[in-house]
Every structure is written in structure tokens, then in C-alpha cells.
Amino acid sequence: MEQFDIVVAGSINMDLFFEINKLPALGETIEGQAFHLLQGGKGANQAIAAAKLGKKVAMIGCVGNAAFGDLALKNFETYKVNHKHVHRSEGYTGVAMVNIFQTKKRDNSIIIVPGANKKMTRAMIDQALPMILRAKIVLVQLEIPLDVVEYLIDLCYEHDIPVVLNPAPYQILSQSAIQKASFIIPNEIEVGQMFPNHSIELNCAQYPNKLIVTRGFMGAVYHNYREFKILNAIKVNPIDTTGAGDTFVAAFASKYIENKDIDAAIQYANVCAGLSITKVGAQESSPTSEEVNRYLSEHQDE
Numbered sequence: 001m002e003q004f005d006i007v008v009a010g011s012i013n014m015d016l017f018f019e020i021n022k023l024p025a026l027g028e029t030i031e032g033q034a035f036h037l038l039q040g041g042k043g044a045n046q047a048i049a050a051a052k053l054g055k056k057v058a059m060i061g062c063v064g065n066a067a068f069g070d071l072a073l074k075n076f077e078t079y080k081v082n083h084k085h086v087h088r089s090e091g092y093t094g095v096a097m098v099n100i101f102q103t104k105k106r107d108n109s110i111i112i113v114p115g116a117n118k119k120m121t122r123a124m125i126d127q128a129l130p131m132i133l134r135a136k137i138v139l140v141q142l143e144i145p146l147d148v149v150e151y152l153i154d155l156c157y158e159h160d161i162p163v164v165l166n167p168a169p170y171q172i173l174s175q176s177a178i179q180k181a182s183f184i185i186p187n188e189i190e191v192g193q194m195f196p197n198h199s200i201e202l203n204c205a206q207y208p209n210k211l212i213v214t215r216g217f218m219g220a221v222y223h224n225y226r227e228f229k230i231l232n233a234i235k236v237n238p239i240d241t242t243g244a245g246d247t248f249v250a251a252f253a254s255k256y257i258e259n260k261d262i263d264a265a266i267q268y269a270n271v272c273a274g275l276s277i278t279k280v281g282a283q284e285s286s287p288t289s290e291e292v293n294r295y296l297s298e299h300q301d302e
Contacts, residue, residue: 004082005055006253007135009125009152010043011117011143012061012086013094014068015242015282020099023109038281039075040096041117042141042168045243049250049286050139051079053272055257058082058135060128061144062116068093069116075283085128089119094143098242100280108242112143112169120144122151133159136257137182139249141166150177162256166249167194183256185249187214201228209262214248216241220270224263231267234274234299243282248273250286271295 017036024030039048043061051057059081063069065088072093076083094115100108125132125148132138138156140149140163149165150173156163157180165181167173170193178184178194184207186194191213195203204211204223212222219233251272256265272287275295279285287295 001130001134002082003056003134004058004131005136005257006047006050006057006139006250007060007128007132007137008043008047008050008057008139009060009120009128009144009148010046010139010141011041011094011114012044012059012063012072013039013041013096013112013115013117014071015040015096015098017098017100017240017242017280020101022101023099036280038284039072040098040243040282041094042143042166042246043139044072044076045246045282045286046139046141046166046250047076047081048079048283049243049247049272049276050254051081052286052288053251053254053292054289055254058085058131060085060120060124062087062089062119062124064089064091064093064116066092068095079283085124085131087119087124089116091116091119100240100242108240110242114143117144120148122148124148125152125155129155132156132161135161137161137253138163139166139253140164141168142171143169146171146173150174153177153180156180164249164253166245168245170194181210183210183212183252185212185214185245185252187216187245204228212252212266214245214273216244220248220266222266229263229266231270234271234295236274236278238277240280240285241277243285244273244276246282247276247286268292
């Protein structure tokens, strides 16, 4: 049976990008500056980001039976992501409306309609189990049913397979899932939802080398058992921040499976996430291994 470096279980969306100066008020119509129709979904984003970094990747997910589903499958083929376990279902593929604000930081707001993503089941995980058991690492997020996520984490824990949990968009997780996940990578908002009334420093200290918090333009933080580590984001000209967190997760997993060096994996992920915000789109923007190596070579003395 074919072996994969990374297996991703998660969402597959079509992203509708609107570049705007402001959000319209209730009843107001405004003119946008640009529109883009691009592939997305946190699961698909992470799968393709890892594939672009040279890893052998397989995807488990669900798409609809109409045109967006066809495009999603063709997109996986383009990036050489195995989609044997991407199921077709009645109805529509998940969609996301991404508003990119034309401000200095080029921030965004996102509305997601899950569509076929909500039709993922434990049975689909069971069907892919032989593939999962041969993976070097598994990635999962929260844009699919929570019971499927926790079932997958249990399976990976039982068979000693590292699993990276990206708790986004946040849902209340069982303490068992939190304990059994090998790595948890939320952003600043999500970590506050997971552990309310605690500082990021305290949270990271409670889960050393496990809880890694991405902080957008402020980089990432974690605790390595010895100290609280702060990694500043690389300096780039931001165009679109969509998908930066997904790039970070995929890059961390891609580097971690090479030599199990957590510090090096986080540093690598931080660079990849920074490079990803220099282009529009969640998947188109994630860097290739060649782009990352070029950046590292040019900035090795910094």
C-alpha cells in the first residue's frame, strides 16, 4: 500500500474573495475593488501547502456533486495530492466569502457555509484507516463535524501516530482530545477561546512543545520546557493574510517529520507563513520549497 508523509482530514471549499475598503452597513450596497474565485477550505489549504513543500500528501474530505466539487478534485490533481478518500455527496461544496480590506495590514473577514464538509462521517475515517496508519503525521481542523475530529484523534493516539490539531474555527473540545493531540496550533483568538482567563504565556507553559500559538504580524509563541519562546514574523509586504495559519500548520508538520526537531519546525513554519501573505489566495499564496529555500539562503545572516 502507498505510504504518505502527511494525511489531512478536513474541509474543502471554494473561496470567493472580495477586495473592499469597508464592510457595507445593513441595507447598503458598496463597490468592491476586485474579485477572485479560488480554492480553499482549511483542510485543502493545508494539504496543498504541504504538497508544495515537497511532501507526499493525501486528503480525506467531502465535496458536492456539482461544478465546485469537480474543480476541487482537479485542483488536488494539479498539486499531486491523493484524493482517493475525498467523497462526493448530494448538495454543494463548502463555500467561503473572504473580504480583504484594503488597509495597511490587508486584514480579512470570512463567512463560511460548510456544505458537504458537514457530511463527513466516522465511516469515512474508517475507510481511510489503512492509509492513516501508514502516515508519518495527520492534520485535522474544526471545519468538519467535531465527533469525526475527536474520533480521528483517538485513532491516531491509539496507534501512536502524531496528529496536529488546528482548532479553527473554534469549537469546544473534549479534554481527551486536547490531551491526545500531539500538537495544537491555534491563533491568538482561538487560544483565548480554548483557555479563557489565562495568559498565552501560562497556556504555553502548561503545554510545552505542544501548544504553538500563531500571532499574525507578531509571529508565533510557544514554550520549549525551558523558556517561553517568541518568534517575530519575517518582514514582508503583506497582500492577503488568508491561509497564513494553514501554511504555518502544513509547514510545521512538513519540517517536523524530517527530524522531529520542534524548534526548527516552528522556525520553518514561521517563515513559510510570512511568505504566504505576499500573494492573494489561501492555496496559491503558500510557498514552494524552492521559494522557502531561496528566502532562507538570502537571509541566513539575519
